[in-house]
Amino acid sequence: MTAVDVLDLLLAVSTLLTKDTSNFAAREGMTPARLHLLWELAAEGATQPHLLAGRLGVAARTVTGLVDHLVESGHVARAPHPEDRRSTLVILTPQGEAFAERLRQMRANLARQLCETMPDNRVGALREDLEVVLSRLQRLLDA
Amino acid sequence: MTAVDVLDLLLAVSTLLTKDTSNFAAREGMTPARLHLLWELAAEGATQPHLLAGRLGVAARTVTGLVDHLVESGHVARAPHPEDRRSTLVILTPQGEAFAERLRQMRANLARQLCETMPDNRVGALREDLEVVLSRLQRLLDA
DNA sequence: TATTGTTATACTCTATAACTATA
DNA sequence: TATAGTTATAGAGTATAACAATA
Numbered sequence: 001m002t003a004v005d006v007l008d009l010l011l012a013v014s015t016l017l018t019k020d021t022s023n024f025a026a027r028e029g030m031t032p033a034r035l036h037l038l039w040e041l042a043a044e045g046a047t048q049p050h051l052l053a054g055r056l057g058v059a060a061r062t063v064t065g066l067v068d069h070l071v072e073s074g075h076v077a078r079a080p081h082p083e084d085r086r087s088t089l090v091i092l093t094p095q096g097e098a099f100a101e102r103l104r105q106m107r108a109n110l111a112r113q114l115c116e117t118m119p120d121n122r123v124g125a126l127r128e129d130l131e132v133v134l135s136r137l138q139r140l141l142d143a
Numbered sequence: 144m145t146a147v148d149v150l151d152l153l154l155a156v157s158t159l160l161t162k163d164t165s166n167f168a169a170r171e172g173m174t175p176a177r178l179h180l181l182w183e184l185a186a187e188g189a190t191q192p193h194l195l196a197g198r199l200g201v202a203a204r205t206v207t208g209l210v211d212h213l214v215e216s217g218h219v220a221r222a223p224h225p226e227d228r229r230s231t232l233v234i235l236t237p238q239g240e241a242f243a244e245r246l247r248q249m250r251a252n253l254a255r256q257l258c259e260t261m262p263d264n265r266v267g268a269l270r271e272d273l274e275v276v277l278s279r280l281q282r283l284l285d286a
Numbered sequence: 287t288a289t290t291g292t293t294a295t296a297c298t299c300t301a302t303a304a305c306t307a308t309a
Numbered sequence: 310t311a312t313a314g315t316t317a318t319a320g321a322g323t324a325t326a327a328c329a330a331t332a
Contacts (some may be wrong), residue, residue, distance in 0.1 A: 002258075002263070002266050002267055002270055003254040003255055003257065003258040003259075003266060004250070004251055004254045005268055005270050006254065006257065006258060006266060006270050007250060007253060007254035007257060009161060009274060009277055010156055010157075010273065011160060011271060012154055013273060013276060013277050013278055014153075014155070014156070014160050014232060015159035015200075015247070016281065016284055017153060017157050017280070017282045018157065018161075018251075019200065020280070020283075020284060020286060023284075031322085032197065032322095033321080033322060033323090035319095039195035039305065048290080048291090049291065049292095050289085050290065050291080057158075057162060058322085058323070058324090059324055059325080060290080061291090061292080061293090061324070061325080062290060062293085062322065062323055062324080063291090064291070064293090064308070065153060065321085065322075066322085069321090070328065073325080076202035081290095083291095084290080084306080084331080084332075085291055085331060085332085086267065086289070086290045086331045087289090087291075087331090088268065088290090088291075088329060096314085098146055107147070107150060108147055110283070111146040111147045111149065112146055112312070113190060113279065114146065114149070114150060114276050114279050114280065114283075115145075115146040115149060115276075115282060117215060117275070118272070119278075120145070122272065122332070123145050123146060123149060124145055124271070125268060126148050126153060126269070126272040126276075127145055127270040129147050129261070129265065129268070130149065130152035130156060132260070132261060133153060133156060133257050133258075133269075134152055134156050135157055135158070136159070136256065136257050136260075137156060137159045137163070137183070137257065138159065138255070140163075140256060141159055141162060141163060141166075143322080174297095174298065174299085175298095176298075176299060176300090176310090177298095191313080192313075192314065192315095193312085193313060193314080193316095194332085200299070201299085201300070201301090202301055202302080203314065204300080204302080204315080204316090205299065205301080207314070207315060208298085208299075208300085209299085209315090212298090220308075222312095226287070226314080227308080227312095228307080228308060228309085229306095229307060229308045229312070229313045229314070229325075230308090230313055230314075231313085231314075232314090236290070250304055271291095282326090
């Protein structure tokens with residue numbers, strides 16, 4: 001039952017990655033959900049709340065609350081949308097950008113440490129296998 | 144930066160697995176945290192709340208709340224501990240065992256679907272690579 | 287009429303601290 | 310004194326529904 005073993009391993013890795021992210025967030029005075037929002041915002045640039053909701057897979061109401069907290073902590077700001085007066089743009093402040101950069105560096109360090117004893121061709125094979133697993137998971141969840 | 148790609152893929156897989164578990168829980172009238180507790184309980188048999196807390200990585204208080212809900216829904220029961228009168232044993236009811244069995248089958252199906260297009264030796268290699276990643280993650284989180 | 291974001295409300299998960307009973 | 314579990318309290322995330330403003 002090797003396939004079952006693979007799923008068990010993926011679930012165990014998922015648990016530990018979640019815990020690691022949670023620890024980092026706590027050290028930075030942040031929470032996992034707010035960190036996730038900042039991460040997406042850093043990746044796609046200033047954007048609207050309903051688009052963030054789609055990216056994060058949460059309801060619009062949730063984004064309102066997360067952005068409220070992040071505005072208060074100084075990581076993001078709301079700006080009027082230039083073309084649609086119903087909407088707003090969520091933008092990173094310099095403090096939010098600095099946080100995203102620390103997060104990016106932490107992830108790069110973690111990635112290096114995870115793979116540092118594996119030969120390069122093994123890492124490449126792992127990446128290809130995970131791409132297969134990911135695309136299959138995406139298909140299964142859409143159905 | 145293949146190592147970074149691997150981490151990104153692991154994070155993406157983690158997100159989808161979490162969502163899949165959450166969907167299954169919702170269909171069954173359950174929540175992810177209660178499902179996780181039932182899963183551990185099915186794996187290790189009747190046990191004490193503080194041991195469950197250690198397994199799940201949550202505070203003792205959290206286990207009290209989860210068990211409260213699961214008692215109300217009929218999935219588990221509390222029994223006096225035969226040797227330590229301070230403590231209790233959390234046990235699966237027949238309904239809880241039936242749920243655990245459905246969960247096990249769902250996971251087996253998912254595992255089969257994830258790997259079904261990969262040759263057997265590739266699945267074995269993926270398992271070995273994930274074992275490396277998992278043990279390294281565990282070491283990093285302990286430090 | 288449909289969409290965007292918000293307010294209102296409720297539930298779940300979680301942690302910390304204080305408390306009770308037992309070891 | 311230390312441990313096991315619980316009660317009490319508080320905060321964070323989430324969803325649904327209702328609402329106002331705009332498209």
